[in-house]
Amino acid sequence: MNITFKALIAATALATIAGAASADEVKKLGVAVPNLQADFFNQIKLGVEAYAKEKGIETIVVDAKNDTATQVSQVQDLMTQGIDAFIYIPAGAAAAAVPTRLARAEGIPVINVDRTPDGEPGDTFIAGESVESAYEVCKTIIEMAGGEGKMAIIHGQKGTTPEVLRHEGCLRAVEENPGVELVAEQWSQMWSPDEGFSIAQNMLQAHPDIKIIFGQADGLAMGAAKAVDVAGLSDQVVIGGYDGDVAALEYLAKCEGPFKVTATQSTQLMGRLAVDSAIKKAAGEDLPERQTPNAVLTTCENAPEFVAEHP
Structure with a gap:
């Protein structure tokens, strides 16, 4: 979590060079994403499209708008369009295995x-290290709150990989601080600011003395920050998020408001790694089971560098 931005960019360049391979076997790439209204998934898409274009690869992107049935139908259609590889982000836990089976x-x-x-699982899994990163975010907001007080967690979509792992990491930080009392938890469906706002409002009405809120995605954290502002509790509550969305980074860079910390994921690097992995697998190369770009603990101090250039 203490990797510098320059080191991260250097690692990105090395990963791309190391992953360079002939695109002869991949001419058309299918990409299925849960919801392009979410900046996190859009950043991955941008990384895929830009790097695939450099490689002379056509990309077909489908947006499930967070509906698993829609995603299955979209992937069925992708399979009829002559794609040579498939980049897949499940829209939810239900029926998530179906698109993989269709491609296989x-x-x-x-x-x-x-x-x-x-x-x-697919042929490789590219994702940030959610457990340790979420631990660092929750540890930091607990420290900012003085190491004690009532805490709430706004979860992402139940049962999805990041929801499960980020909860595991945050709980470790909570358990290390006996002065912290976890008084409220609620799951969202869309990881969205609107959900973060309404969920946080309900939590604050039930527990007006909450001091700490962890939103498992920046959209949830941004919504929670708005609810805290509306309630006039901005000086009382410390909020942490996750992902490093552009809007969240711009918020943090101002160094004001209750939203204080996030973990910035290397979303565009994930997209480039996904394209290189598709090329390698199509060429018959073995892939690692897991590829893990770093997430960087981000506060108002280092947010401006990520606003200037998102990894």
């Missing part, structure tokens, strides 16, 4: 990014 039936390489379906 056609002999198409599957690259999972951010989420992996239970029981049916």
